[in-house]
Amino acid sequence: MPDYDAIVVGAGNAGSAAAITMAQKGLSVLLVDRSDPPGAKNLSGGVLWGNDLARILPKWQNEAPLERFIQDKKIGFLTDKSSIIIDFKTKIFEENKVGYTVLRSKFDPWLAKKAREAGATVIPGITVESLAKKDGKIIGVEESEDIVTASVVILAEGINPRLSIEAGLRGPLQDWEVSVGVKEIIKLSPQKIEDRFNLTSSSGMASEYILGNLEELNVGAFFYTNKDSISLGIVAPMEQLRENGVTHTYDIIEQFKEHPSIAPLIDGGTVAEYGAHMIPEGGLEMVPKLYGDGYMIVGDSAGFGFSNGLVLQGMNYAFLSGILAGETAVEAKGKGDFSSDSLSMYRQKLENSYVLKDLKTFKDIRKVTNNKNMYTTYPKMLESILLEMLWERGQPKKKVRDILGSCAADLKMSKLKTATDFYYIYRRM
Amino acid sequence: MILDIKERLGKTKYDVDKSYAHITVDESICEKCPHHFCVMACPAQCYTLQDGKLSFQYEDCVECGTCSVACDQGSVKWHFPKAGKGVIYKYG
Numbered sequence: 305m306p307d308y309d310a311i312v313v314g315a316g317n318a319g320s321a322a323a324i325t326m327a328q329k330g331l332s333v334l335l336v337d338r339s340d341p342p343g344a345k346n347l348s349g350g351v352l353w354g355n356d357l358a359r360i361l362p363k364w365q366n367e368a369p370l371e372r373f374i375q376d377k378k379i380g381f382l383t384d385k386s387s388i389i390i391d392f393k394t395k396i397f398e399e400n401k402v403g404y405t406v407l408r409s410k411f412d413p414w415l416a417k418k419a420r421e422a423g424a425t426v427i428p429g430i431t432v433e434s435l436a437k438k439d440g441k442i443i444g445v446e447e448s449e450d451i452v453t454a455s456v457v458i459l460a461e462g463i464n465p466r467l468s469i470e471a472g473l474r475g476p477l478q479d480w481e482v483s484v485g486v487k488e489i490i491k492l493s494p495q496k497i498e499d500r501f502n503l504t505s506s507s508g509m510a511s512e513y514i515l516g517n518l519e520e521l522n523v524g525a526f527f528y529t530n531k532d533s534i535s536l537g538i539v540a541p542m543e544q545l546r547e548n549g550v551t552h553t554y555d556i557i558e559q560f561k562e563h564p565s566i567a568p569l570i571d572g573g574t575v576a577e578y579g580a581h582m583i584p585e586g587g588l589e590m591v592p593k594l595y596g597d598g599y600m601i602v603g604d605s606a607g608f609g610f611s612n613g614l615v616l617q618g619m620n621y622a623f624l625s626g627i628l629a630g631e632t633a634v635e636a637k638g639k640g641d642f643s644s645d646s647l648s649m650y651r652q653k654l655e656n657s658y659v660l661k662d663l664k665t666f667k668d669i670r671k672v673t674n675n676k677n678m679y680t681t682y683p684k685m686l687e688s689i690l691l692e693m694l695w696e697r698g699q700p701k702k703k704v705r706d707i708l709g710s711c712a713a714d715l716k717m718s719k720l721k722t723a724t725d726f727y728y729i730y731r732r733m
Numbered sequence: 734m735i736l737d738i739k740e741r742l743g744k745t746k747y748d749v750d751k752s753y754a755h756i757t758v759d760e761s762i763c764e765k766c767p768h769h770f771c772v773m774a775c776p777a778q779c780y781t782l783q784d785g786k787l788s789f790q791y792e793d794c795v796e797c798g799t800c801s802v803a804c805d806q807g808s809v810k811w812h813f814p815k816a817g818k819g820v821i822y823k824y825g
């Protein structure tokens with residue numbers, strides 16, 4: 305008899321969600337995390353879309369340590385001197401509060417506590433060193449030469465999945481599969497935050513930017529409000545960084561902070577923390593085989609995430625994939641069958657959910673995020689158009705068509721190239 | 734508000750394991766490296782070039798894993814720190 309029905313490696317979003325799902329249905333579950341308390345090594349931008357959490361924790365909005373609900377969502381382009389922002393503020397977000405800013409060092413311990421309350425054994429401060437195998441099956445985990453066995457091991461290691469790689473369940477990560485995320489926490493009083501961003505004591509703002517002010521680098525940035533701090537950071541694809549080869553990741557975030565439209569927003573604040581973490585960027589192509597005899601892979605370890613330069617999501621995919629793996633394990637326990645065949649239901653469930661549907665729909669999104677024009681040329685083009693339209697310089701006005709034509713010429717883009725490029729991006733967004 | 738990287742790292746909490754380097758590099762490989770891309774990629778300035786020679790320190794590492802991908806020459810040996818050691822985010 306194995307020691308547990310299930311062992312979950314990693315108490316991040318995906319692992320804790322899986323553990324809760326299984327423990328609630330009476331499975332014996334061991335949840336281990338390398339940090340104590342769990343979450344102390346995790347870092348996220350911080351907008352959590354919690355629709356899926358309601359499936360296992362119906363009262364999550366009242367109980368979880370949340371910062372501010374997202375009432376105001378902005379997306380924008382920055383050039384050297386300008387910012388062009390779409391500011392989407394809607395009553396709909398207020399009436400359906402599902403998006404919240406979170407700080408992982410507060411949120412993750414709470415979620416792990418929920419796993420414990422559901423009946424899981426939670427052990428923080430243990431780094432699993434390797435997976436135990438027998439006859440080609442995963443039968444448990446190893447730490448300090450001890451083997452703990454389980455019918456199924458759920459791998460929720462996050463984006464740096466040492467165990468899965470070492471066991472050959474996925475290959476080593478490649479440049480195209482990851483971005484480097486760099487983040488700072490800037491302390492600012494609640495009063496300042498609420499005045500500056502026109503918020504109430506519970507509402508918040510989340511902005512994402514395309515940084516058109518960096519030459520030859522496609523980098524996105526984020527800026528989110530917490531209760532008494534700002535989370536801000538940049539997301540730089542590894543491929544871009546290598547190709548560029550002369551820019552330090554730690555400098556890019558300062559360039560963002562120095563931008564004339566960002567600096568005033570953090571004026572008077574103090575840096576309270578600096579950190580970094582990778583982000584899955586490879587889409588469908590980076591997804592490994594998701595299950596096998598005695599194991600399933602969930603969350604970032606499986607490459608589940610979505611980013612298109614203006615949207616950055618992974619926590620929701622982590623929750624849902626964790627829940628679906630948990631449900632699969634519950635069914636497998638019912639059948640008394642944890643073979644690869646039986647666990648293939650996990651893939652089926654993912655196929656029927658937005659996790660794999662999104663990855664399939666946006667399978668070509670990297671072609672957009674890798675498109676240099678998207679980051680350098682088009683923000684400048686937008687800036688030129690707006691200058692022509694909105695800046696009265698005592699000169700004859702032009703029609704939009706002519707403005708576009710002359711902007712394209714200034715930026716050495718033919719009209720045809722611009723039009724085909726726009727169509728290309730539009731088809732893949 | 735713009736801070737030097739060392740000053741920013743000073744804001745982050747660590748429990749450094751003085752007796753165990755969780756990441757090591759192979760100097761003989763770094764010597765022949767055509768790009769030293771780790772120096773650009775590491776967000777914690779753990780990799781620096783001194784007189785053209787790579788120098789590495791693990792103490793400021795935030796365990797992001799970036800260098801394990803950035804080094805394509807097989808020099809970086811990457812492990813997690815021993816349990817409880819390393820970076821401890823207060824916010825995350």
Ligand SMILES: Cc1cc2nc3c(=O)[nH]c(=O)nc-3n(C[C@H](O)[C@H](O)[C@H](O)COP(=O)(O)OP(=O)(O)OC[C@H]3O[C@@H](n4cnc5c(N)ncnc54)[C@H](O)[C@@H]3O)c2cc1C
Nearest residue numbers: 314316317318338348349350351432462485603604618619
């Ligand atoms: C800068 C940045 C901004 C982001 N912004 C957003 C955002 O705004 N919204 C959003 O939805 N997503 C965002 N994401 C993505 C999101 O953070 C991830 O997709 C999500 O955290 C993945 O959850 P996970 O459970 O798969 O992995 P993690 O949350 O990384 O959890 C993995 C856990 O496993 C543990 N672990 C790993 N190996 C072992 C081992 N061998 N033994 C024991 N424990 C182990 C780790 O310590 C960790 O606790 C962002 C990411 C970054 C880096």
Ligand code: SF4
Nearest residue numbers: 763766771804806808
């Ligand atoms: S990229 Fe690898 S081989 Fe090159 S200097 Fe850095 S650690 Fe050494």
Ligand code: SF4
Nearest residue numbers: 775794795797798800
């Ligand atoms: S893991 Fe990240 S912070 Fe640590 S040395 Fe490597 S790149 Fe630098």
